Amino acid sequence: MTAQELFEQIKKKRSFLCVGLDTELTKIPEHLLTKDDPMFEFNRKIIEATHDLAIAYKLNLAFYEVHGAAGWNSLVKTVKYLKTHHPDVLVIADAKRGDIANTARMYAKAYFHSLGCDAVTVSPYLGQDSVVPYLQYDGKWTILLAITSNESFGDFQLVHNKQTGNLLFEDVVLKSMHWGSDANMMFVVGATHPEYFAAVRKHAPHHFLLVPGVGEQGGSLQKVAENGMNDRCGLIVNSSRGIIYADITGNFTSEARKRALKLQQEMEVLLKQNGLV
Numbered sequence: 024m025t026a027q028e029l030f031e032q033i034k035k036k037r038s039f040l041c042v043g044l045d046t047e048l049t050k051i052p053e054h055l056l057t058k059d060d061p062m063f064e065f066n067r068k069i070i071e072a073t074h075d076l077a078i079a080y081k082l083n084l085a086f087y088e089v090h091g092a093a094g095w096n097s098l099v100k101t102v103k104y105l106k107t108h109h110p111d112v113l114v115i116a117d118a119k120r121g122d123i124a125n126t127a128r129m130y131a132k133a134y135f136h137s138l139g140c141d142a143v144t145v146s147p148y149l150g151q152d153s154v155v156p157y158l159q160y161d162g163k164w165t166i167l168l169a170i171t172s173n174e175s176f177g178d179f180q181l182v183h184n185k186q187t188g189n190l191l192f193e194d195v196v197l198k199s200m201h202w203g204s205d206a207n208m209m210f211v212v213g214a215t216h217p218e219y220f221a222a223v224r225k226h227a228p229h230h231f232l233l234v235p236g237v238g239e240q241g242g243s244l245q246k247v248a249e250n251g252m253n254d255r256c257g258l259i260v261n262s263s264r265g266i267i268y269a270d271i272t273g274n275f276t277s278e279a280r281k282r283a284l285k286l287q288q289e290m291e292v293l294l295k296q297n298g299l300v
């Protein structure tokens with residue numbers, strides 16, 4: 024999927040919402056547990072309730088890997104379902120991988136070729152040769168961690184590099200510009216740290232940013248848009264628990280839709296304010 028296709032979808036749906044399918048068996052409605060594949064059933068229902076409001080779905084692999092082969096099977100089925108029934112949405116494998124080139128080659132093939140995802144999250148700290156293998160796939164996206172949403176993000180990301188005069192996350196953004204481009208690379212910037220959007224935008228004015236941290240983690244959508252939106256929106260804002268676990272009874276689909284709709288409506292206002300729709 025190209026950046027232009029992403030922007031077209033944003034304009035059409037008046038949304039830059041990503042629904043996070045961080046599916047936990049202990050949190051899904053009990054009546055689904057009798058199904059052959061409860062995780063897939065849950066995901067399918069959430070997707071059907073939200074696909075007109077979302078431009079992307081993000082599957083965090085931890086929630087699937089924890090169940091071994093059965094979990095991987097649910098993941099494969101969910102990606103296939105999205106690709107078959109909603110081919111316009113961006114499917115993100117949230118794997119946060121990072122390894123030597125020879126291994127990275129296998130991860131890239133696993134997520135882009137075998138699994139068929141459009142994007143994968145990657146930790147940048149092994150450097151250029153660990154990231155380049157992901158960038159070899161046409162139409163696919165590598166999403167590098169820049170500013171993460173967690174409390175301890177500054178332990179490394181804010182370390183001052185005396186050599187370059189930058190903070191470490193700035194070096195990640197600046198250096199990686201030479202590896203890929205705004206056509207195949209995005210950066211993660213957490214909604215919980217809006218004060219760092221300006222620095223990321225200074226170095227990467229045209230890149231799309233994947234923004235987790237709205238919803239359960241308390242980040243502000245307004246602040247994200249104020250500091251991070253560019254002339255083709257340039258934002259994909261994720262909410263996982265805040266949408267998919269809005270209700271855990273028989274009403275879970277309508278409650279999830281209500282939460283997604285609320286975010287979409289706020290996004291539409293922000294897109295209008297910026298003259299993008």
Ligand SMILES: O=C(O)c1cc(=O)[nH]c(=O)n1[C@@H]1O[C@H](COP(=O)(O)O)[C@@H](O)[C@H]1O
Pocket residue numbers: 043045081083117144170171172173211213235236237238239240261262263264265
């Ligand atoms: O790469 C990510 O998606 C990610 C990066 C980050 O800095 N913070 C972060 O929360 N995430 C992921 O985004 C999702 C956030 O989930 P909720 O807090 O439930 O909306 C989880 O899948 C996290 O693993």
